[in-house]
Amino acid sequence: MNKFGPSIELRGLRKSFREGDRLHAVLDEASAVVSPGERVAILGPSGSGKSTLLNLISGIELPDAGTIRVGDRDITALSERERTLFRRLHVGFVFQFFNLLPTLTVMENLLLPM
Ligand SMILES: Nc1ncnc2c1ncn2[C@@H]1O[C@H](COP(=O)(O)OP(=O)(O)O)[C@@H](O)[C@H]1O
Ligand SMILES: [Mg+2]
Incomplete structure (x- = not known):
């Protein structure tokens, strides 16, 4: 990690759905x-896997194979609690x-987690 944040490295990611x-x-x-x-x-x-990729990088879902490094972390090696x-x-x-909260503006929705 440097002052610009972590690097992200995706290697050989596989994800299938039944x-x-x-x-x-x-x-x-x-x-x-x-x-x-x-x-x-x-x-x-639409349907090409963009959201699937983001879900994997953020640890919402786990890949069937491959590794996801964010900075010095291997996301796939973390427990569900650690990923949360x-x-x-x-x-x-x-x-x-x-x-998304419908009563808030787009900007307010973006700022809410901060
Ligand atoms: N949880 C899931 N269960 C089953 N199929 C899924 C699931 N998530 C995504 N898919 C399927 O994976 C494919 C890619 O979806 P998605 O990543 O949402 O694409 P995009 O974000 O590029 O539109 C689609 O065919 C979708 O139906
Ligand atoms: Mg999507």
Whole structure:
């Protein structure tokens, strides 16, 4: 971790979801490195796995395979409780639909966790 925050390293991420009797591979060996201070936009059609990737990086979900390093932490090695604490301290997540308060403005929703 430096003054710009932690680096993020994704290696060989796999995540599949069961659809009836078949497995739908959403992430298949996804790898990426984000440097401290770098701003990244993830683009892709609806259903291409953007939210799945963010859920993995923030420890909301665990990958089927691969590693996720944020700074000196291996997110996949943390317990659920440790991942919750990691999110509370280090992750800001604006959800697309839920966890938004309709009586607040967009800015107030963004500032609420702070
Ligand atoms: N919890 C889940 N259970 C089953 N299928 C899921 C789940 N989350 C995502 N998916 C499926 O994974 C694929 C990618 O979804 P998602 O990551 O939400 O895409 P995006 O955010 O790019 O629109 C979609 O086919 C979606 O239906
Ligand atoms: Mg999404």
